[in-house]
Amino acid sequence: MHELGIVFYIIKDVKQVAEEHHVEHVSTVVMDIGEVSTVVPHLLTDCWRWAADKEDMLRGCEMKVNIIRAVTWCDNCKKEYETVKFGKTCPHCNSGNTWLLRGNEVEINSIII
């Protein structure tokens, strides 16, 4: 399952950072998840609950998810637009010469002790 796989990578990274800072328990993990990242936030937090509670350092640790709005850049008319609403085709000029600026992040933002 996709989100569970992702959770295992998050656990590895968080544990590593916590150990480097000599932290014994982490209370919150803050994630930045892009709208078009293929990660479904509520599945991610469900998987997190299940897996984090198996780790002493992360037992009860909450996961907070910041959703990053997806924005696409049009190379033709040099304008930005909302990716989820309009997809690959620029609503200003109908060009398909467009690139995702942000919105595919799967990032650990920070941890709260």
Place this chain on the structure above:
Amino acid sequence: MDEVKVIEIKKSVFADNDKAAEKLRKELKQKGVYLLNVMSSPGSGKTTTLIQTINRIKDRVRVAVMEADIDSDVDAVKIKEATGIPSIQLHTGGMCHLDAEMTRQGLDNVGMEAVDLVILENVGNLVCPAEFDTGSCRNVMILSVPEGDDKALKYPLMFSVCDVVLVNKTDVLPYFDFDMEKCSKNIHARNSQAKIIPISAKTGEGVGAFADWLLREVMRWKGR
């Protein structure tokens, strides 16, 4: 009460894997081993295409196959029986993709001294394998005619990371509303560099063109 402390991380979940993949690619280059990562939806024809391709090139290069099946060795056995080349099953531990570390372990089992080309049949899935760099030299994606000509619109990331798209099962084109031109247009909208080769792994049509491309790639990688 204890003070609340925030530690900034700001790190992509894929960062460690990307690093491991880069390292593996360097090692492959040094050892002259070419790793090809093959991805597709379940049943698009990965195993059938590999058999056809391998039988065309196995006299020219030393080939091995790694099969990333979630929980069976059916494909690994099939490859071995149909081509006679070494083929192993990689254990993904129930995961929906392979990462660079799992790939590296597989390569250690294959033995990098014994091969020129290793073909990796990734887990059948169009989402996760695209996110995890395996360390491969090139990515090939197989799209089969029954899946439709609009797949590139629905799975943009997969199409943006692949170097070659094999459009497979062209023998059934008469039975489907599949527009090859539209398909190419959709793929190139995601990835203008993608090389598209229509094939039928059943009849063998087009497989020769792919096999030639692969042989050239391996020779170039080895500096010959």
